[in-house]
Amino acid sequence: xxxxKQILIAGGGIGGLATAxxxxxxxxxxxxxxxxxxxxxxGAGIQLGPNAFHAFDYLGVGDAARAMxxxxxxxxxxxxxxxxxxxxxxxDEPFRKRFGNPYAVVHRGDLHGVFxxxxxxxxxxxxxxxxxxxxxxxxxxxxxxxxxxGDTAEGAGLIxxxxxxxxxxxxxxxxxxxIVSGHSTYRSVIPAEQMPEGLRWNAATLWAGPKCHLVxxxxxxxxxFNLVVTCHNNAPDHVTGKPVTYDEMLPGFAHISKRxxxxxxxxxxxxxxxxxxxxxxxxWVDGRVVLLGDAAHPMLxxxxxxACMAMEDAVCLSHEVAAAGRDFERAFENxxxxxxxRTARVQLQSRxxxxxIYHPGGAHAKLRNAxxxxxxxxxxxxxxxxxxGGSGLAEGSCAFx
Ligand SMILES: Cc1cc2nc3c(=O)[nH]c(=O)nc-3n(C[C@H](O)[C@H](O)[C@H](O)COP(=O)(O)OP(=O)(O)OC[C@H]3O[C@@H](n4cnc5c(N)ncnc54)[C@H](O)[C@@H]3O)c2cc1C
Numbered sequence: 001x002x003x004x005k006q007i008l009i010a011g012g013g014i015g016g017l018a019t020a021x022x023x024x025x026x027x028x029x030x031x032x033x034x035x036x037x038x039x040x041x042x043g044a045g046i047q048l049g050p051n052a053f054h055a056f057d058y059l060g061v062g063d064a065a066r067a068m069x070x071x072x073x074x075x076x077x078x079x080x081x082x083x084x085x086x087x088x089x090x091x092d093e094p095f096r097k098r099f100g101n102p103y104a105v106v107h108r109g110d111l112h113g114v115f116x117x118x119x120x121x122x123x124x125x126x127x128x129x130x131x132x133x134x135x136x137x138x139x140x141x142x143x144x145x146x147x148x149x150g151d152t153a154e155g156a157g158l159i160x161x162x163x164x165x166x167x168x169x170x171x172x173x174x175x176x177x178x179i180v181s182g183h184s185t186y187r188s189v190i191p192a193e194q195m196p197e198g199l200r201w202n203a204a205t206l207w208a209g210p211k212c213h214l215v216x217x218x219x220x221x222x223x224x225f226n227l228v229v230t231c232h233n234n235a236p237d238h239v240t241g242k243p244v245t246y247d248e249m250l251p252g253f254a255h256i257s258k259r260x261x262x263x264x265x266x267x268x269x270x271x272x273x274x275x276x277x278x279x280x281x282x283x284w285v286d287g288r289v290v291l292l293g294d295a296a297h298p299m300l301x302x303x304x305x306x307a308c309m310a311m312e313d314a315v316c317l318s319h320e321v322a323a324a325g326r327d328f329e330r331a332f333e334n335x336x337x338x339x340x341x342r343t344a345r346v347q348l349q350s351r352x353x354x355x356x357i358y359h360p361g362g363a364h365a366k367l368r369n370a371x372x373x374x375x376x377x378x379x380x381x382x383x384x385x386x387x388x389g390g391s392g393l394a395e396g397s398c399a400f401x
Contacts, residue, residue, distance in 0.1 A: 015293025015310030022318030045226030080209030210361025
């Protein structure tokens, strides 16, 4: 037992702030140590499955998060070569009834802002910026985080929510740099009135083409369309948010239909990411230190679940801390056991979906179209039950139905 000592959280992204909120709800004091000089998020949109809403409610931000979401009517799959629709999965009442919550899209900054405000409102949460965690030491009853600015911070436990390039993971696991996928993602936004008129759909739309795809959906009360386009061009190095021109983005998409190409012409403020992930691992815990979110299970974005999984982690971790009576070593181990297979499945399935749905060409793409055209809404819902039917909360969160 660790009395009333604070818990340290490395990283003030969606995972770190959600965890601070969850732990504060269990009466734990938290100190969030964020590397950046300001707390915030880059990139425009994020998709939220029903499992994200279960987590919002548990974390006490359900109403605020619901207020800024756009509720899309469908997940629409288009063939980027022919310009034709392959499938459309309705997200209406039967979907909501089955999974207990809606599917939505939201601006990242808005979502992060909801968590940030709730953290600022909590007397149990302290947020410290310009506080990069470099490494940690522990002595069996507490953990000390050593910061890049020479300071130290002490707590009853340390949660590494410091993202893809996690320093906590580097020490805890020591498995080197993440795997560069070779996939380049260009993010942009389109003012809603400039989106080609026939494509102003209230849907999360995916145009799938050989070695490339486009995703778009409305955002920020229909003022904008979020546009994220990806090509598999064997990019060698990890890149995060590098500004690029339209001409630098275009070559990976030159082969797609005019209808899809037209969308790209309207993008503004293009930024480049080269995507990375890792294979699942089992060792997330070192005594009083534990990994969470992208630090634990970084994944490609093809299931749109990285942030959803980080929020589920936060729910499960705070639940386990309370259940173990703040015996952090036991709580962290229980959390690891509950989260491991579910997150591993999302990591691996994200890779598989990239290969078999987002980027195939030729006969492989024809097979994709034939299979996906033959599926009913119920078939799609059945295939998503294990994911959207879970909440991250205790029993059932790793269910494989
Ligand atoms: C193109 C793209 C699209 C995506 N779309 C979706 C989607 O639609 N739906 C979805 O659910 N997910 C999506 N994701 C995934 C999602 O963005 C991430 O999984 C999620 O942001 C992970 O949250 P996190 O808090 O674990 O890590 P991060 O968001 O990376 O936050 C880590 C934080 O830690 C800080 N930090 C880093 N190092 C240190 C350190 N040493 N000390 C202190 N602080 C540190 C960072 O500054 C940052 O604030 C997408 C990702 C990409 C790339």
